[in-house]
Every structure is written in structure tokens, then in C-alpha cells.
Amino acid sequence: MRYISTRGGLIPATFSDILLGGLAPDGGLTIPEEYPVLAPGELAGWRGLPYSELAFVILRKFADDLPAEALHAQIDKTYTAAIFRSEDITPLTPIGDSVWLLELSNGPTLAFKDLAMQLLGNLFEYTLLKNNGCLNILGATSGDTGSSAEYAMRGKRGIRVFMLSPHQKMSRFQTAQMFCLQDPNIFNLAVRGVFDDCQDLVKAVSNDAEFKAHHRIGTVNSINWARVAAQIVYYFKGWLAVTTRDDQEVSFAVPSGNFGNICAGYIAKRMGLPIRRLILATNENNVLDEFIRTGVYRVRKTDQVAHTSSPSMDISKASNFERFIFDAVGRDPVVVRELWRQVDTHGFFDLSGTDAFRAVARSGFVSGSSNHQNRMAIIRWVCQQTGRIIDPHTADGVKVGLEYREQGVPLLCLETALPAKFEESIVEALGRPPERPAGYENIEALPQRFEVLDADVGQIKDYLVRHTS
Numbered sequence: 491m492r493y494i495s496t497r498g499g500l501i502p503a504t505f506s507d508i509l510l511g512g513l514a515p516d517g518g519l520t521i522p523e524e525y526p527v528l529a530p531g532e533l534a535g536w537r538g539l540p541y542s543e544l545a546f547v548i549l550r551k552f553a554d555d556l557p558a559e560a561l562h563a564q565i566d567k568t569y570t571a572a573i574f575r576s577e578d579i580t581p582l583t584p585i586g587d588s589v590w591l592l593e594l595s596n597g598p599t600l601a602f603k604d605l606a607m608q609l610l611g612n613l614f615e616y617t618l619l620k621n622n623g624c625l626n627i628l629g630a631t632s633g634d635t636g637s638s639a640e641y642a643m644r645g646k647r648g649i650r651v652f653m654l655s656p657h658q659k660m661s662r663f664q665t666a667q668m669f670c671l672q673d674p675n676i677f678n679l680a681v682r683g684v685f686d687d688c689q690d691l692v693k694a695v696s697n698d699a700e701f702k703a704h705h706r707i708g709t710v711n712s713i714n715w716a717r718v719a720a721q722i723v724y725y726f727k728g729w730l731a732v733t734t735r736d737d738q739e740v741s742f743a744v745p746s747g748n749f750g751n752i753c754a755g756y757i758a759k760r761m762g763l764p765i766r767r768l769i770l771a772t773n774e775n776n777v778l779d780e781f782i783r784t785g786v787y788r789v790r791k792t793d794q795v796a797h798t799s800s801p802s803m804d805i806s807k808a809s810n811f812e813r814f815i816f817d818a819v820g821r822d823p824v825v826v827r828e829l830w831r832q833v834d835t836h837g838f839f840d841l842s843g844t845d846a847f848r849a850v851a852r853s854g855f856v857s858g859s860s861n862h863q864n865r866m867a868i869i870r871w872v873c874q875q876t877g878r879i880i881d882p883h884t885a886d887g888v889k890v891g892l893e894y895r896e897q898g899v900p901l902l903c904l905e906t907a908l909p910a911k912f913e914e915s916i917v918e919a920l921g922r923p924p925e926r927p928a929g930y931e932n933i934e935a936l937p938q939r940f941e942v943l944d945a946d947v948g949q950i951k952d953y954l955v956r957h958t959s
């Protein structure tokens with residue numbers, strides 16, 4: 491399998507070539523030259539496979555340049571009951587008649603990002619050790635991504651993580667989760683400022699190409715291809731768990747922000763998994779819902795992004811969306827470049843009435859959005875029905891999923907975080923906090939390790955220089 495860029499400027503590359511990278515050199519996103527398509531009977535042969543075996547047969551199609559044993563070893567090391575607190579890795583819980591939660595949040599940071607990030611940590615370490623390399627990951631976080639990256643990279647040889655977060659602006663639980671890590675390769679930098687300041691600082695450092703190269707600075711944001719690839723696996727796992735016939739269709743409801751999670755579902759469908767609908771759910775920041783309904787992709791300015799009670803979906807633009815649009819416009823990089831030029835100059839593009847937009851509907855996408863009141867009502871409803879407490883992001887997905895539910899079609903709602911991460915919202919909805927998983931009871935009381943810095947590029951660079959040599 492070879493990888494190209496959505497903007498046409500990448501000489502076809504292997505999985506290993508693009509594994510550690512972010513954006514392609516031409517500013518586009520990397521994507522397989524062709525999606526692998528399942529052979530007749532192949533899916534039937536996967537029934538009953540444990541998660542790690544299933545992950546191997548799927549990911550081998552995308553990472554065919556790694557030695558099979560090495561890939562297998564990294565996957566086996568990743569998807570264990572010890573790390574994901576369940577033999578199934580992604581178990582199902584019924585929440586209604588033919589409606590399930592696909593539990594994706596039992597990993598170390600209690601959010602679905604662990605499923606991909608934990609594998610990424612192992613693949614990064616393997617690749618760096620093989621090439622005698624090292625990598626200094628610089629990132630900015632308002633919560634989920636940063637902790638997921640730190641828990642995936644902690645203790646890994648050849649890797650350091652420098653994670654900027656807004657000083658005293660994350661929830662106590664999220665802060666504790668990150669700052670309690672004592673691993674010497676993890677550096678928590680609390681920046682006096684807001685999340686956007688952190689992001690600007692990362693950009694400023696990354697734009698200094700010489701500094702970046704000299705100090706081997708890299709990223710692990712959601713555009714990383716391997717993260718999308720690893721997420722494809724649980725769509726197969728979920729489908730296999732609720733079907734008995736090989737042509738049976740299933741719909742998935744996906745709480746969406748940067749379009750990474752649902753992009754993986756779309757690719758699973760392209761590979762031949764019988765997915766009926768991909769139900770895209772947003773919160774009040776409805777950039778993607780607007781596109782699916784109207785064909786207009788209109789990014790928001792930072793000050794137009796609402797701060798909601800499902801904060802990991804508070805986005806101004808959807809960084810993985812370009813992968814999907816590349817397919818929708820017939821894989822023409824000239825068109826993709828023109829569309830993103832329009833986004834850069836006018837803030838939007840409009841595909842309404844075009845073949846590209848008809849292709850979007852044909853791909854099975856439908857969408858909806860929800861607001862704070864909807865989330866609260868859904869959390870209460872699911873709890874009344876089943877005794878189960880879901881988190882506000884998952885509630886966005888369940889709300890929109892139920893709107894598109896069809897007789898006879900199993901509906902899998904992706905659980906993207908555990909409620910313990912968002913205690914305040916649960917108390918508001920139910921009048922009591924959710925239970926915490928074992929080991930997280932007193933996380934706020936653990937000793938914390940972090941450094942406070944000003945929102946100043948000079949200070950950040952200076953810190954990096956002192957800690958990367």
C-alpha cells in the first residue's frame with residue numbers, strides 16, 4: 491500500500507514513511523492510494539477473532555511494509571485486558587431495543603482516543619528504536635488529546651512529550667490525570683493563557699523549520715494517519731458483535747469534532763463493511779452538521795466557537811475533513827487545493843448541487859446536532875432506562891442516533907468518554923456524581939509535576955533547548 495497527499499504533492503510513500511509525520515509537505519493529508527477491499531468471505535472468517543487478531547488482519551492491509559511479526563507484536567502489546575480493562579477491549583452495552591453503546595473509553599485516560607494513541611506509542615517506539623532515532627513531541631491540549639498522548643508515550647524510549655495546557659483552565663480531574671505523571675520523558679507545561687495561546691505557541695515553534703529539525707520536534711494531532719487507521723478496527727469489532735449474517739447492515743452514531751473517528755467509519759464502509767448509516771453528531775459547534783445538511787463547509791473564527799458541556803467537540807474547523815472531501819470530489823487534488831484556498835480566503839466552500847455533494851449522501855452520511863439541554867435530558871433518559879451513566883459527548887451521539895434509528899437496523903452509539911471525566915455535568919443532570927473506575931478515586935490528591943511558563947515563544951523554545959539535549 492502506498493500513501494499520497496490530498497493535495498497531490500507527495501511522492502507515493504509507505505506506511506513507515508508517513509507514520510511519524512503530520513501534514514504532508516504540500517499542506518495536505520496523507521491517504522491510501524486505494525482503499526483495501528475485503529475479499530468475498532473474508533469478513534465471515536473474522537467472526538470470533540479477539541480484538542488484537544482482528545486489529546492485525548485489518549492493520550496489516552494498511553501497514554504492509556512493516557514486518558508482519560513486528561506489527562503483530564506491537565498490536566498484541568497494545569490491546570490487552572490490563573490496559574483496556576476488558577477482554578473484549580471494546581465491549582457492547584445495550585441501552586434500548588437494538589440500540590447499543592460501543593464502549594471505546596476503558597483505556598487509561600477514559601476516552602476513545604486511547605484506542606489509537608496507545609498503538610501509536612508502541613509503533614513510534616518500535617520505529618525510532620529501529621532507526622536509532624528520537625522524537626520530541628510538542629503539543630497543545632485543552633484536555634483529552636494531551637492526556638491520551640502522554641499515557642501512550644510515557645516511558646517510551648526515544649520519545650519525549652512536551653504538552654502545553656492553559657494554566658488552571660482544565661478540570662481538576664483532567665489536570666490531575668496529566669500532572670500526576672512522574673515519568674522523566676513527560677513534560678507538562680502550564681501556560682499562563684488560554685488554549686488558543688498554547689496552540690499559537692506550538693505553531694510558532696513548528697514554523698521555525700530550522701529549530702524544528704534541529705530539535706527533532708514532531709506532533710501527534712488527530713490528522714496522523716495511523717490514528718485514523720487504528721480506529722477502523724472497532725467499527726469491524728462492533729459490527730461483528732451484533733450481526734449473525736454477513737450482509738446485515740448496522741448504523742453507527744458518532745460524536746464528532748475533528749472528523750477523525752467518523753472518517754475511520756467511512757473507510758470501514760469503503761472497505762466493504764455493511765454500514766447503513768454513518769450518523770454524525772455535533773454539539774452547538776455544528777460546522778460538520780451544517781455541511782452534511784447543506785453542502786456548505788463554513789469554518790468558524792475562534793471567538794465564534796462556543797464553550798460547551800461536550801468540550802472535546804468544540805471545534806472551529808474539522809482537521810480530518812479534507813480526507814473525506816478528497817474522495818467526494820473524485821480524488822482530484824486540484825479541486826481540493828481550490829476548495830481549501832476558498833476556505834483560507836473566504837472562510838467557506840459550497841458544494842450544494844454538485845456531484846460531490848450527492849456523493850456525500852450516497853456514502854451514508856446523515857447528521858444532527860444537540861445542545862446542553864438535549865445532553866442533560868439524554869443522560870437522564872439513558873440512566874432511567876438502564877441505570878447506566880453516559881458522558882456528555884456520548885449523549886450528543888445517542889441523541890442524534892435515536893433521531894435516525896430505523897426498524898430492524900442495529901444502532902451502535904460510540905461511547906467516546908466515561909462520565910467520570912465530566913463530573914460537573916453529571917451532577918447537573920442527575921444530582922449525583924458518577925462512579926470513578928478503580929484506581930482513579932483519589933487522583934486529585936496525587937503529587938503533581940508541572941512547570942508554569944508565560945505564553946512566550948522565547949520561553950518555550952528555551953525550555954525545549956534545555957530539555958532535549
Ligand SMILES: *Cc1c(COP(=O)(O)O)cnc(C)c1O
Pocket residue numbers: 601602603634635712745746747748749750751752802803883884906907
Ligand atoms: C476527541 C473527542 C471527540 C471528537 O472526535 P473526532 O475524532 O475529533 O471527531 C468526541 N468525544 C470525545 C470525548 C473526544 O475526546
